[in-house]
Amino acid sequence: MTELLQNLIDGLGRGSIYALLALGVAVVFGIMHLLNFAHGELITIPGYLTYWAFQNNWSWWTVVPLIIVSAVLTSLLIERIAFSRVRGAKDFTLLLTSFGVHFIVAAGFLLYVGAAVKPYPRPDWFADTVSAGSLNVEVFDLVVIGVTIVVLAGTTWLLQRTMFGLALRAAASDFDTARLMGVKSDSVIRGAFALSGFLAGIAGVFWIMREGQMTPTAGIPPMLQGVLAALIGGLGSLRGAVLGGLVLGLAEVLLRSWLPVGIQNLTTGFVFVMIALLFIFRPGGLLSVPQVERV
Amino acid sequence: MFPNSKRDIAFPFLGSIVLFVVLFGGGLIYQTILGNGSAERLVTTMLVDAIIVIGIQIYIGNTGILSFGHIGFGAIAGYVFAVYAISPEEKLKRIPAAPFGLTETQVSPWLAIAIAVAVTLVFAVIVGIGLARSGAQSGSVAATVITLALLFVTHEVAKSWPELTGGNRGGISFGIGESLSGRWPILVVLFGSLVVARLYGQSRSGRLAIAAREDNLAARAMGVNPLVQQMVALLLSVAIVAIGSSLRVWQIGSILPDRFFFDYAMLTLVMLIVGGRNSVTGAVLGVAVMTAARELARRLGQNGFEVFGIGLDEPPLDWIFRENLNSVVLGVAMVAFMIWRPTGILEDWEFDQWLYRKIGRGGETKPERLSELETIPDATFTASDISVSFGGFQALSNAGITAQSGEVVGIIGPNGAGKTTFVNVITGMVEPTDGQFSIDGQALSGKASYELSRSGLVRTFQNLRLFGALTVRENIETAGLVAREHRSDRAVRDVDALMTEAGLWEHRDRRARELDYGNSRRLELARAAAMAPSFMLLDEPTSGMSDSESITMIEQVRHMAATVGAGVIVIDHDLGFITGISDRIYVFDQGKVIAEGTPAEVQANPHVQAAYLGSAAIT
Numbered sequence: 001m002t003e004l005l006q007n008l009i010d011g012l013g014r015g016s017i018y019a020l021l022a023l024g025v026a027v028v029f030g031i032m033h034l035l036n037f038a039h040g041e042l043i044t045i046p047g048y049l050t051y052w053a054f055q056n057n058w059s060w061w062t063v064v065p066l067i068i069v070s071a072v073l074t075s076l077l078i079e080r081i082a083f084s085r086v087r088g089a090k091d092f093t094l095l096l097t098s099f100g101v102h103f104i105v106a107a108g109f110l111l112y113v114g115a116a117v118k119p120y121p122r123p124d125w126f127a128d129t130v131s132a133g134s135l136n137v138e139v140f141d142l143v144v145i146g147v148t149i150v151v152l153a154g155t156t157w158l159l160q161r162t163m164f165g166l167a168l169r170a171a172a173s174d175f176d177t178a179r180l181m182g183v184k185s186d187s188v189i190r191g192a193f194a195l196s197g198f199l200a201g202i203a204g205v206f207w208i209m210r211e212g213q214m215t216p217t218a219g220i221p222p223m224l225q226g227v228l229a230a231l232i233g234g235l236g237s238l239r240g241a242v243l244g245g246l247v248l249g250l251a252e253v254l255l256r257s258w259l260p261v262g263i264q265n266l267t268t269g270f271v272f273v274m275i276a277l278l279f280i281f282r283p284g285g286l287l288s289v290p291q292v293e294r295v
Numbered sequence: 296m297f298p299n300s301k302r303d304i305a306f307p308f309l310g311s312i313v314l315f316v317v318l319f320g321g322g323l324i325y326q327t328i329l330g331n332g333s334a335e336r337l338v339t340t341m342l343v344d345a346i347i348v349i350g351i352q353i354y355i356g357n358t359g360i361l362s363f364g365h366i367g368f369g370a371i372a373g374y375v376f377a378v379y380a381i382s383p384e385e386k387l388k389r390i391p392a393a394p395f396g397l398t399e400t401q402v403s404p405w406l407a408i409a410i411a412v413a414v415t416l417v418f419a420v421i422v423g424i425g426l427a428r429s430g431a432q433s434g435s436v437a438a439t440v441i442t443l444a445l446l447f448v449t450h451e452v453a454k455s456w457p458e459l460t461g462g463n464r465g466g467i468s469f470g471i472g473e474s475l476s477g478r479w480p481i482l483v484v485l486f487g488s489l490v491v492a493r494l495y496g497q498s499r500s501g502r503l504a505i506a507a508r509e510d511n512l513a514a515r516a517m518g519v520n521p522l523v524q525q526m527v528a529l530l531l532s533v534a535i536v537a538i539g540s541s542l543r544v545w546q547i548g549s550i551l552p553d554r555f556f557f558d559y560a561m562l563t564l565v566m567l568i569v570g571g572r573n574s575v576t577g578a579v580l581g582v583a584v585m586t587a588a589r590e591l592a593r594r595l596g597q598n599g600f601e602v603f604g605i606g607l608d609e610p611p612l613d614w615i616f617r618e619n620l621n622s623v624v625l626g627v628a629m630v631a632f633m634i635w636r637p638t639g640i641l642e643d644w645e646f647d648q649w650l651y652r653k654i655g656r657g658g659e660t661k662p663e664r665l666s667e668l669e670t671i672p673d674a675t676f677t678a679s680d681i682s683v684s685f686g687g688f689q690a691l692s693n694a695g696i697t698a699q700s701g702e703v704v705g706i707i708g709p710n711g712a713g714k715t716t717f718v719n720v721i722t723g724m725v726e727p728t729d730g731q732f733s734i735d736g737q738a739l740s741g742k743a744s745y746e747l748s749r750s751g752l753v754r755t756f757q758n759l760r761l762f763g764a765l766t767v768r769e770n771i772e773t774a775g776l777v778a779r780e781h782r783s784d785r786a787v788r789d790v791d792a793l794m795t796e797a798g799l800w801e802h803r804d805r806r807a808r809e810l811d812y813g814n815s816r817r818l819e820l821a822r823a824a825a826m827a828p829s830f831m832l833l834d835e836p837t838s839g840m841s842d843s844e845s846i847t848m849i850e851q852v853r854h855m856a857a858t859v860g861a862g863v864i865v866i867d868h869d870l871g872f873i874t875g876i877s878d879r880i881y882v883f884d885q886g887k888v889i890a891e892g893t894p895a896e897v898q899a900n901p902h903v904q905a906a907y908l909g910s911a912a913i914t
Contacts, residue, residue: 035436085634091434093637095361096568100629103561107622220557224447231440265455272448276425279441283429 002134007253013141015249016148019242020203021226022233023155024196026241029230030172031192032087034094038078038101039226040219042200043207045105046070047214048113054120060209067208068201075197076190087189102219109216119213126209144206151202152242155195159238164191172236200226232275234285243286296499298772298790302651307493310647314579315486318345321583341586342481343543345579348566349488350535352578355567357501357528358521359433359508363560364422364442367449368533369540370555371418372411374453374460376541377467377550380407389461389468397459408541412534419533426529427522432511446560453552460552468549481542488535492575493647499776500527506762506773513760516722517826518748518777558622562589565625569632571639573764576646581639585628589621596620643764652804661800662792667857672785674700674735674751674829676862681730683716690716691886695730696864700829703853703863705877705894707870709906712883714866718834722754723747734829749781751829753861755819757838763808767799767818770807774825785827786859796855797821813844817851824859831856833865837872845869849876870907874898882906
């Protein structure tokens with residue numbers, strides 16, 4: 001029982017990070033049908049800045065805002081340089097553009113920072129735990145869950161209660177009509193990328209803290225988890241993205257604890273197989289958005 | 296299997312020889328000029344890459360589905376090959392505790408390749424089913440993520456199952472007895488893949504896959520089941536990638552998880568995209584161009600060339616000419632092509648088809664116009680008591696029509712009358728709440744759209760859905776391919792004659808997307824007729840046409856239908872066109888059939904006048 005509870009909290013902690021990443025992926029997907037394979041770069045670029053900041057004796061108090069701000073700016077910059085030029089292009093083109101952006105950034109690190117692992121210190125409370133009876137919970141997980149709840153509440157408010165949120169949801173459901181209704185496409189797309197960058201920035205703070213180091217290809221795992229979680233939840237559904245992230249996190253942790261010791265390191269593989277089964281039985285994801293075929 | 300043996304077998308074969316000679320010959324010239332071992336290795340690598348890229352082209356090019364997973368399949372093949380091919384002594388060093396008693400097993404490299412292909416194909420079938428379930432079609436995002444997930448699974452398993460794979464650090468290296476010394480196996484496989492890829496593109500399955508790539512819905516309306524063709528393309532493509540990957544492992548002499556991961560997926564994709572993913576010629580060109588570009592970048596980055604006396608790795612250019620420049624080149628090439636030329640250098644230009652049009656075809660004579668069928672095979676279309684409600688809204692209630700072969704039946708009604716819903720029901724797009732429809736008593740309700748057209752109910756689209764990248768002739772041919780298999784008891788007419796009939800003979804080699812509006816409409820009509828339908832369902836065939844064009848269309852529709860002996864059901868809002876073309880008319884209003892009869896009867900009907908003009912006009 002205790003173990004299960006502990007795993008649940010652990011899984012929710014992981015899942016919260018995935019949920020934030022997935023929500024960022026889903027927001028951009030909704031607005032321009034772009035599945036952003038460069039989403040992980042919203043973590044690597046702030047990640048290398050973190051390394052640089054610690055080289056210059058910054059502390060986590062100043063690094064956290066640096067991560068968030070740089071994630072937002074990176075997101076806007078990538079939109080400006082690459083994605084704005086392929087707006088309205090075919091899905092095939094959009095997918096490969098984002099893949100190419102990922103590759104350019106990763107290769108850029110390789111070129112200018114080098115392949116070597118760049119470490120930086122984790123916050124000193126990182127390994128702390130709190131105990132309640134026989135339950136040992138990592139402070140880190142609690143902080144992640146708490147922050148995620150606040151951020152998700154704020155995002156919900158933004159989407160449901162503000163003009164920007166209304167414009168964004170309208171544009172996501174029917175971009176052309178929204179434009180005819182006076183929604184400014186440029187500003188709403190930029191807004192979506194900024195929001196996506198902000199969410200990735202929050203997730204990035206925790207991801208970067210947890211990793212404790214950066215490599216040129218470190219953006220791949222967060223990108224993959226974000227994209228998969230968005231897909232598990234049902235592409236196009238924002239709620240689905242959050243749900244997908246939590247499910248993915250829980251699945252990873254629970255599976256790892258249930259698998260026999262010898263094959264525990266194959267957890268990721270098993271998670272993928274489960275996802276594949278999910279798609280076979282429920283192709284649209286958990287909260288699938290009905291696709292109407294237009295003639 | 297091949298519509299035209301000269302165009303679809305002989306020339307593709309000839310073209311494959313030329314592509315092979317150019318690629319290999321270019322490589323030989325390069326290595327002779329440089330005359331060193333590194334040039335020779337570069338050429339060998341290029342030839343192996345070419346095999347894998349051509350394999351990937353078969354899937355991505357013909358289906359339009361972006362796949363990262365082929366390198367994942369390559370990883371599976373590479374490991375199976377390695378585990379079977381290397382010597383037991385080597386295995387004792389690297390993977391002494393291999394499962395399934397594999398440590399003691401050793402087979403010849405060729406048998407190992409065969410096993411690798413077989414095992415990989417099993418995985419391909421599973422992944423293929425998953426792709427089909429996800430509703431994969433050209434540009435599908437979900438399908439691409441599934442393939443991406445496959446790439447990660449294979450990488451993850453390769454890393455974390457060291458008992459079998461040697462893991463991340465050591466990997467498996469061997470020791471097959473001799474490593475691949477001569478190039479001839481690579482050359483044989485390369486030539487074979489070129490031939491297979493070209494023949495597949497021209498084959499029936501390839502054509503149907505390409506049609507679905509161009510327009511999935513229209514392909515299904517022409518009786519194509521895209522999922523079947525995608526599976527065929529996937530298996531063929533994976534088989535070639537598996538052989539290529541085994542050769543890659545054999546040639547390098549070792550395998551590591553990272554050899555078949557993101558970087559290689561990126562390299563092969565860029566090669567495919569830069570040249571032009573829709574053609575094999577493009578794939579080969581891309582391999583050559585990107586190999587050269589990367590090699591140039593590598594040398595510029597490493598050795599610091601001088602150009603016109605300017606040292607490129609010194610200020611002010613030293614920030615760009617650095618080591619690893621070649622991997623940046625890949626990413627930049629990808630993004631640049633996506634922004635400025637997403638279809639690649641050659642788009643879908645295929646060398647052998649160009650050659651065929653130049654020299655192979657000889658003089659073509661325009662065929663005579665088709666005569667109308669003397670005896671029209673009997674057929675009856677019945678739709679009865681069709682009701683559809685969306686939520687609380689009753690879009691159709693108990694609507695029904697019948698039509699006989701040889702007859703033109705018009706359906707007309709004001710906006711919101713339920714015409715479109717009715718069409719959607721009998722084309723399988725909307726499930727009716729109640730009611731059924733059939734041809735000659737064979738129930739059609741609930742069937743998929745490709746089954747409907749195979750059963751003889753073939754539709755056209757209001758907003759024109761042609762296979763844009765295919766030529767006029769290929770558009771009609773595609774429908775003919777399906778007709779010959781599923782409609783052989785009916786009048787399957789000659790493709791060229793149908794083109795003449797539609798007035799498209801002069802445009803036969805133009806791509807459908809280049810046609811003007813009127814010709815596009817006529818092509819859609821001819822394509823539908825090529826299906827040898829029992830009934831043609833024309834959805835607003837005159838939308839966007841001028842009055843005079845509409846009038847010519849009347850004669851064309853009637854004549855085209857008569858040449859294949861089909862009945863016509865035509866939906867339009869243009870009263871003049873409908874009364875001009877129809878033998879009988881059904882008038883829809885508010886989801887019901889309010890009148891039925893000859894044009895004159897219908898026009899005199901007070902209910903019809905009320906529906907069209909408002910009841911005030913007739914009281």
